[in-house]
Amino acid sequence: MLTWAPGKARHNTPIITHGEGVYLYDDKGTKFLDWTSQAVCSNIGYDLPEAVIEATTKQMSTLPFVYGGLGISEVRARLSKLMTELLPGDLQGMVFPSCGSEANEAAIMMARRYTGKYKVINWYRSYHGGTSNSQQATGDFRRWFGGDHVPGFVKAFHPFPLFWDLAGATEEERTQHALNMLEEQILNEGPDSIAMVQFESVIGGGGVLVPPKGYMQGVRAMCDKYDILMHCDEVMVGFGRTGELFGFQNYEGVIPDIVTAAKGVTSAALPLSMTACRKHIMEAFEEKPLGWGSTYASHPVAMACAYENIKYLIKNDVIGHVQRLAPTLESEMRRLTENHPSIKQYRSIGMFGCFDAHLPDGSNPQLQHTAIDKAFVEYKKAYTANGLIGLLRPPHMHVAPPLVISEEELLDGFDRQDKALYALDDALGF
Structure with missing residues (x-):
């Protein structure tokens, strides 16, 4: 069975046999350029460094598992120390769950137990996971699958709107309008009921939405003003995707109270995630339990993989x-946007980009929660025929190749996508 797609889609899903560099191969010998690092996670491609393989193998032979509630493995202490050195400020208390959803579950529990408050504010179009709380923290259609019945989550508008615009407003004015809206929500919800503001540093699956200049600094100040924790979800963009080690480091002076990461921590070679908090939060749990746990949290084999992966980065x-390479990615996205009338606009940061498609009248050809439009079926066929493999979330089309891609490979990928987009132009009626 599949997960986010109907089960019958498996019949059109390739059987992948192996990978080399930034390429994947199926059982028919077809060579695909991985254009989205699969789920924006295979950040160093498919030739794992020998140090990663050796450290993982050694850990399996010496201590394949220790339950975190019974003992502390050496690699857990070592990875904790490394992350403390890499994270800015006093971010130093950390746990290591197995996936991004678990990391965000831990963050939500941490914030609620630390503050004694319950509500969590998230953006619309965000994604935080597929487990109970993380799914309801999510701001797109996927939270509907759970019935949208889990209490305590409040949705805020992202400062980059999809269906409307503040006509004539400057970037500074748009930032201030968005902050005013957020503050009004906080006041109407009641600051004494809000434990945390939980935002993706850059919204990933929802379209590579980068907050405007000054916005995240304003959120940090607002959280301080109303005694609310600030959490940056780095599951998709952490460990280099945006051109900084963490996405929040693109916003000068912003240090969140809680950070979660996954995917890039091992470059997806093994399941692992991280929930890190500032010193005063860590100290608050010296005399009481966090209230979250998992059998496989702090799995020593996965942490050995992560340690060497981070060292490699x-x-x-x-x-x-x-x-x-970021300027090349940006210029190529501009070139394709100018070359194809089906593309409304693009956004990019680091090695992370997204195109938005539109119809000739300027409207959206579909929303993410609706069944894939036949125009995008034709585009996907052309995309595959031109040797690309990757996620497609219409009306958004992501560009997120492995971080180790060469300039030549990057340009080749855009040439392939350029050819595929002619099929979308035709299918949308341009």
């Missing part, structure tokens, strides 16, 4: 590589 300046 730092020692090989993968983030610097992203920074150097």
